[in-house]
Amino acid sequence: MSKFIIVGDIVSPTSLNELQCYSGYIQVENGKITEVGTREAFDIKQNVGLHIDVIKPEQFVMPGFVDCHTHAPQFPNLGLGLDRPLLEWLDKYTFPLENKYSDEQFAANVYEKVVKRLLNNGTTTACYFGSLHLNGTLELVKSAIQHNQRALVGKVSMNIQNNAGYYNNTADELRDVELFINSVNGYQNSLVEPIITPRFAVSCDGELMRGLSNLANKYQCAIQSHISENKKEIEYVLQIHSSCSDYTDIYNRCGILNNRCIMAHAVYLSDTEMSTFARLGVSVAHCPASNTRLRSGMCPVRRLLDYNVSVGLGTDVSGGDSASILDAMRRAMDVSEHLSMTQGVGPAIGWKEALYLATAGGAKALGLQDRIGTFEVGKSFDALLIDMAVPHGPIDNYTTSSAGTDAIVDKVQKFVYCGDDRNIVQAYVNGKQVKNIQQSWTK
Numbered sequence: 041m042s043k044f045i046i047v048g049d050i051v052s053p054t055s056l057n058e059l060q061c062y063s064g065y066i067q068v069e070n071g072k073i074t075e076v077g078t079r080e081a082f083d084i085k086q087n088v089g090l091h092i093d094v095i096k097p098e099q100f101v102m103p104g105f106v107d108c109h110t111h112a113p114q115f116p117n118l119g120l121g122l123d124r125p126l127l128e129w130l131d132k133y134t135f136p137l138e139n140k141y142s143d144e145q146f147a148a149n150v151y152e153k154v155v156k157r158l159l160n161n162g163t164t165t166a167c168y169f170g171s172l173h174l175n176g177t178l179e180l181v182k183s184a185i186q187h188n189q190r191a192l193v194g195k196v197s198m199n200i201q202n203n204a205g206y207y208n209n210t211a212d213e214l215r216d217v218e219l220f221i222n223s224v225n226g227y228q229n230s231l232v233e234p235i236i237t238p239r240f241a242v243s244c245d246g247e248l249m250r251g252l253s254n255l256a257n258k259y260q261c262a263i264q265s266h267i268s269e270n271k272k273e274i275e276y277v278l279q280i281h282s283s284c285s286d287y288t289d290i291y292n293r294c295g296i297l298n299n300r301c302i303m304a305h306a307v308y309l310s311d312t313e314m315s316t317f318a319r320l321g322v323s324v325a326h327c328p329a330s331n332t333r334l335r336s337g338m339c340p341v342r343r344l345l346d347y348n349v350s351v352g353l354g355t356d357v358s359g360g361d362s363a364s365i366l367d368a369m370r371r372a373m374d375v376s377e378h379l380s381m382t383q384g385v386g387p388a389i390g391w392k393e394a395l396y397l398a399t400a401g402g403a404k405a406l407g408l409q410d411r412i413g414t415f416e417v418g419k420s421f422d423a424l425l426i427d428m429a430v431p432h433g434p435i436d437n438y439t440t441s442s443a444g445t446d447a448i449v450d451k452v453q454k455f456v457y458c459g460d461d462r463n464i465v466q467a468y469v470n471g472k473q474v475k476n477i478q479q480s481w482t483k
């Protein structure tokens with residue numbers, strides 16, 4: 041495999057409070073970062089046998105985006121059907137669409153577009169909900185493998201009846217999930233792994249969730265679900281699980297909550313629930329676009345962070361109306377700002393914090409912090425090359441400095457607030473190029 045060095049402006053959010061920006065180099069061998077250093081160190085080092093890429097002053101390299109929560113089968117509804125609250129929206133638009141993925145060809149066609157769309161948006165790692173269907177969801181696995189995207193893929197589990205007839209009986213469901221895990225592991229692809237995916241406590245009973253927890257333990261899989269997104273949902277699950285003290289208690293009693301569990305939304309968690317999340321190491325996928333579009337509420341991310349809960353960002357298509365983590369960063373900042381202005385939940389998260397949540401924070405939330413998220417020796421090179429001066433791009437250059445470009449930190453800030461997929465000229469996963477702007481990505 042290739043060995044190369046990228047030289048130029050490097051950006052790496054290492055914690056909520058620290059954004060590294062420097063002129064330097066990253067050396068990559070067989071997909072892994074083998075050296076990182078300053079520009080001065082590069083100028084005096086021996087580089088025999090290495091391909092050297094010196095990037096332009098208007099460019100910088102940053103870690104790839106991590107989408108901690110999205111629904112691949114819902115992409116055909118992206119931008120549609122946002123006129124109902126959660127439970128009605130699921131019944132009217134979402135379950136009928138997801139039910140179509142019994143057709144494997146339909147699934148393959150959609151998932152090909154989904155994976156390409158996300159890579160084009162700079163999402164080098166995605167944590168996907170598939171559908172109820174074993175073979176349909178394996179098409180998503182195949183698409184991620186084919187296009188070299190890092191992914192956690194979940195076959196959705198549901199055993200409670202709904203109007204669309206979109207559910208499974210418990211025994212068949214547990215058998216299918218185990219088959220799914222074995223099939224994904226059978227591909228022996230280091231980038232894609234299965235994730236256990238009970239949809240939420242409205243769609244799964246305790247017996248199914250306990251069975252899924254056993255499978256997660258048996259195969260050492262991560263788990264994902266939804267929690268406390270919408271007030272009616274919370275009311276309903278507490279009614280059917282009347283012996284449980286709160287929503288978190290329902291999942292906890294079924295053995296779902298642990299340090300490889302990521303829960304989407306968490307809009308209405310109590311202080312007790314937040315401290316339980318922190319104590320058990322449960323992460324949250326914050327999905328501001330869908331929380332707004334489905335009128336679910338505003339997630340107090342600052343409070344979760346103050347409780348030391350790991351948080352990443354999710355696009356949550358198609359409750360969310362955008363497949364872009366850049367967009368999710370801005371929506372997260374907006375929601376946080378509104379909470380700060382109206383309810384004193386602050387300070388609002390700033391752009392550097394949003395960038396951390398979109399990269400290293402997301403990696404940590406998915407339990408991938410040893411592999412991706414920052415540029416450190418030993419990690420995989422999952423990265424984006426950002427160009428602030430693309431033709432017909434969204435950002436104009438007004439800089440009058442002798443260098444002709446903004447300071448590194450100003451380039452990054454402008455990209456966070458004003459950039460789009462046109463500025464993401466290249467993307468890499470494990471050292472392999474998965475986007476090159478010269479190619480046409482949308483057929």
Ligand SMILES: O=c1[nH]c(=O)c2nc[nH]c2[nH]1
Pocket residue numbers: 111126130134239240266269330356359
């Ligand atoms: O935003 C959401 N999208 C979904 O598909 C879903 N299922 C349960 N809860 C959900 N919330």
Ligand SMILES: [Zn+2]
Pocket residue numbers: 109111266304356
């Ligand atoms: Zn969701």
